[in-house]
Amino acid sequence: MTDALVTLPMMHHLLWLIPCAPLLGALLIIALDGLPTRAYGVIANLAVLVSALCVALLWLSGSWDMPVQTAYEWMHIDNWLLDVGFRVDRFTLVMASVSAWVGLLIHLFSTQYMRHDFGERRYFAYLNLFVGGMLLFITADNLILLYAGWEIMGLCSYALVSHYYTKDENVYAGRKAFVTTRIGDTALAIGIFLCFMQFQSLNLESIFQAAPQAPTGMIAAICILFMLGAFAKSAQFPLHVWLPDAMAGPSTVSALIHAATMITAGVYLIARTHVLFDLVPDVRWWVALVGAFTALYASVSAIGQNDIKRILAYSTISQIGYMFAALGVGGYSLALFHLAVHACFKALMFMSSGVIIEIYHHDHDIRNMGGLHKQQKFLSFAYLAGSLALAALPLVTASFYSKDAIIAATYTADHGAFLAGLGLLGALLTGVYSMRMYFMVFTGKARSEIHDYKMTWAMKLPLGILALGSLCLGFIQLPDSWSFGPHLLLPWLEPVLTSVALPEGHAGEMLELLGAAAAVIGILIAWPLTKAEVRSGRGVGNIGFLNKALYIDDLAKVLVIRPFLALCAVLGSVIDGLLLNGVLVAGVRRLMLNAAEVVSRGQGALVSRYVLLMVLGLMLIIGYLTVQL
Amino acid sequence: MNLLAVLFVSFLLFAIGLAVILVRRQLLFVLMGIEVMTNGAVLAAVAAGQYWHSADGQVLSLFMMLVAGSELAITLLLAMLSYRYLKVSRIDQMNQLQDKLDKEGQLL
Numbered sequence: 057m058t059d060a061l062v063t064l065p066m067m068h069h070l071l072w073l074i075p076c077a078p079l080l081g082a083l084l085i086i087a088l089d090g091l092p093t094r095a096y097g098v099i100a101n102l103a104v105l106v107s108a109l110c111v112a113l114l115w116l117s118g119s120w121d122m123p124v125q126t127a128y129e130w131m132h133i134d135n136w137l138l139d140v141g142f143r144v145d146r147f148t149l150v151m152a153s154v155s156a157w158v159g160l161l162i163h164l165f166s167t168q169y170m171r172h173d174f175g176e177r178r179y180f181a182y183l184n185l186f187v188g189g190m191l192l193f194i195t196a197d198n199l200i201l202l203y204a205g206w207e208i209m210g211l212c213s214y215a216l217v218s219h220y221y222t223k224d225e226n227v228y229a230g231r232k233a234f235v236t237t238r239i240g241d242t243a244l245a246i247g248i249f250l251c252f253m254q255f256q257s258l259n260l261e262s263i264f265q266a267a268p269q270a271p272t273g274m275i276a277a278i279c280i281l282f283m284l285g286a287f288a289k290s291a292q293f294p295l296h297v298w299l300p301d302a303m304a305g306p307s308t309v310s311a312l313i314h315a316a317t318m319i320t321a322g323v324y325l326i327a328r329t330h331v332l333f334d335l336v337p338d339v340r341w342w343v344a345l346v347g348a349f350t351a352l353y354a355s356v357s358a359i360g361q362n363d364i365k366r367i368l369a370y371s372t373i374s375q376i377g378y379m380f381a382a383l384g385v386g387g388y389s390l391a392l393f394h395l396a397v398h399a400c401f402k403a404l405m406f407m408s409s410g411v412i413i414e415i416y417h418h419d420h421d422i423r424n425m426g427g428l429h430k431q432q433k434f435l436s437f438a439y440l441a442g443s444l445a446l447a448a449l450p451l452v453t454a455s456f457y458s459k460d461a462i463i464a465a466t467y468t469a470d471h472g473a474f475l476a477g478l479g480l481l482g483a484l485l486t487g488v489y490s491m492r493m494y495f496m497v498f499t500g501k502a503r504s505e506i507h508d509y510k511m512t513w514a515m516k517l518p519l520g521i522l523a524l525g526s527l528c529l530g531f532i533q534l535p536d537s538w539s540f541g542p543h544l545l546l547p548w549l550e551p552v553l554t555s556v557a558l559p560e561g562h563a564g565e566m567l568e569l570l571g572a573a574a575a576v577i578g579i580l581i582a583w584p585l586t587k588a589e590v591r592s593g594r595g596v597g598n599i600g601f602l603n604k605a606l607y608i609d610d611l612a613k614v615l616v617i618r619p620f621l622a623l624c625a626v627l628g629s630v631i632d633g634l635l636l637n638g639v640l641v642a643g644v645r646r647l648m649l650n651a652a653e654v655v656s657r658g659q660g661a662l663v664s665r666y667v668l669l670m671v672l673g674l675m676l677i678i679g680y681l682t683v684q685l
Numbered sequence: 686m687n688l689l690a691v692l693f694v695s696f697l698l699f700a701i702g703l704a705v706i707l708v709r710r711q712l713l714f715v716l717m718g719i720e721v722m723t724n725g726a727v728l729a730a731v732a733a734g735q736y737w738h739s740a741d742g743q744v745l746s747l748f749m750m751l752v753a754g755s756e757l758a759i760t761l762l763l764a765m766l767s768y769r770y771l772k773v774s775r776i777d778q779m780n781q782l783q784d785k786l787d788k789e790g791q792l793l
Binding site: 663664667668671 | 703706707708709710715776777779780
């Protein structure tokens with residue numbers, strides 16, 4: 057495998073281009089004024105293409121064993137050094153490929169999808185910045201740079217979610233995304249501070265080397281903080297509330313956030329720092345628990361949604377939950393595998409959903425759709441590929457290979473049966489909501505008017521590639537227990553990410569069968585469910601408990617937002633209104649005025665008063681002199 | 686003659702003059718008060734001259750009368766001019782040079 061197809065010794069000098077090309081693209085789009093709007097799309101595409109080609113060159117040149125490039129020395133304080141450095145190992149390379157290439161396909165799709173839309177230039181600038189931030193985050197070799205990328209993504213998610221800022225609720229959704237992830241950002245920042253305190257270094261490699269000697273309590277604290285950061289960024293329970301609302305942005309933005317950037321950043325963060333997490337398995341187990349629980353919770357919520365994009369949002373939360381479950385039991389490479397697969401089908405589905413929504417005249421409600429298969433054959437087949445991949449149909453779709461391996465891996469952990477049970481139940485429900493969505497949109501009779509929509513090659517090509525990926529990506533890594541077929545990914549990643557124990561013998565086979573059965577049963581349930589719903593006009597979407605996602609969001613409103621607003625009001629009236637404005641500002645002013653009045657009365661242009669003061673002064677002087685003498 | 690009694694009368698004149706200045710608002714009365722005060726001082730000077738058997742006291746008193754007379758001439762002129770131009774004869778209304786503030790504390 058290490059035989060280089062192309063020898064490119066210069067490749068490790070070009071690492072900086074991977075994150076910087078999209079960042080530069082964003083800068084160009086902002087700086088160059090007055091170009092035709094199409095040109096901005098072209099710039100954005102080219103910028104990401106450069107990154108994607110750099111990543112491809114890394115693959116071709118076979119330089120995946122830790123090329124490190126130090127772009128320049130950022131800070132040098134005494135003998136402490138901070139470089140702007142980039143590094144790529146096997147894990148990074150896979151992740152960067154997903155981000156850059158899926159990002160590129162989304163950019164390509166956007167050029168047509170966003171044409172004649174609203175604020176294209178701003179859109180492309182942020183889109184580029186987003187991908188740049190993610191790639192910076194991935195390739196950074198120290199925590200400061202990693203945090204910079206992390207924050208760039210936070211900013212871009214805010215800006216892109218509230219892209220249609222003329223509507224109040226869209227801006228609110230953007231704010232919600234920003235503020236919720238900010239909780240995680242703060243945790244991550246504190247974690248980084250602790251890292252620096254403990255290791256006197258921010259370089260990832262030196263932290264990993266020093267980690268085994270550090271006190272366990274410290275490592276645990278750092279890991280918990282990193283974990284919180286990852287939970288907020290990756291929308292895990294209970295910090296997931298921002299994601300369903302983040303659907304306010306354009307569909308392509310959702311595709312980018314869910315597939316190539318942002319959401320996957322949390323998964324990457326934990327896998328990147330897995331050396332630390334391996335030292336504290338107790339903390340790591342909580343990652344698995346939260347992940348498995350989120351996987352089930354989000355798929356329950358997804359069943360009750362009628363908005364096509366909200367279904368997809370909950371499906372993302374659920375799928376990321378599986379990845380966290382894998383991380384929590386040490387299956388970092390499994391998480392990465394599922395992440396790549398998920399990126400394919402989720403980008404595909406989000407971009408398609410954008411088109412579907414346009415076709416149904418900006419109506420998001422799947423109950424008003426239906427019958428699209430006859431009109432849009434290509435779209436239908438692409439979406440079917442995505443839906444089946446989401447449902448993890450056995451054998452033919454990629455996520456069967458990735459997701460079932462995760463469920464199997466969770467079985468080996470403490471309380472493994474419980475975790476695997478959550479996962480299996482989630483898988484069953486995933487089949488239900490995924491195929492319910494497909495059937496509602498594409499089959500049956502049209503329940504509202506279908507508009508004409510012609511997709512150009514720039515839209516069909518990304519969808520086609522991603523559909524192919526959703527189906528075939530799994531074939532690079534068949535289950536370990538199968539003696540035939542390729543096992544490429546996991547053994548290849550093992551030097552970087554270590555491997556996880558999978559259940560042996562009957563338990564493993566049982567889990568495999570159960571996983572496959574869960575998906576198939578889910579899909580089979582979906583068909584009659586959809587038929588009944590179409591016939592009666594009432595279905596799972598009418599169950600308020602499910603539709604409101606178990607009222608977690610409303611609970612957060614009551615428990616967090618309302619007390620906070622009340623506190624703000626109290627602080628505003630007491631501290632600001634009374635203390636600062638009333639006492640401090642107005643009081644000082646009052647005092648000055650009164651004092652001035654007293655003084656000015658002394659010189660109020662009354663001669664007799666001057667005389668009086670003069671006499672008093674004289675008497676004082678004389679009295680003083682008398683006392684002195 | 687009892688020096689103390691004379692000095693007491695002189696102090697009384699001075700105090701009455703001062704009180705007139707402090708209390709009265711008519712310019713003419715204020716000027717009169719000044720004269721009364723001056724006279725008190727003159728009386729003290731004369732008494733002192735008498736006590737020490739020196740002519741200095743009387744010389745001093747002559748000078749003081751002269752000064753008071755000249756001063757009165759000028760101040761009466763000023764009083765007349767102020768009445769003519771400013772139409773006021775009260776010192777509490779002769780405050781055209783003061784800064785006046787409104788309720789907000791701004792200069793009027």
